[in-house]
Amino acid sequence: MNEQEWFKLYDETKESFQWFISKYFPLRWERLERLRSENDQRTMIKIMNDVWFELPDNKFNIMVNPRGWNEFLNLIEE
16 A cells, blocks of 8 residues: 555544544544644554554454454554
């Protein structure tokens, strides 16, 4: 997936996972949106990886599969 495709996927799916980033890391959500307006994919992916690592494992995993989880993983696995 090239950078433009990644941004398109982010824009189309961000509302599905915004809730858990905003809930646990509100300042990071604001930063992600700012970086999106600057087209800084590299830093966005770094922040999203940090979020993935810091989320509670018992609530955010493939078995529980909360709303937006697959969309979020698709972005950080690219």
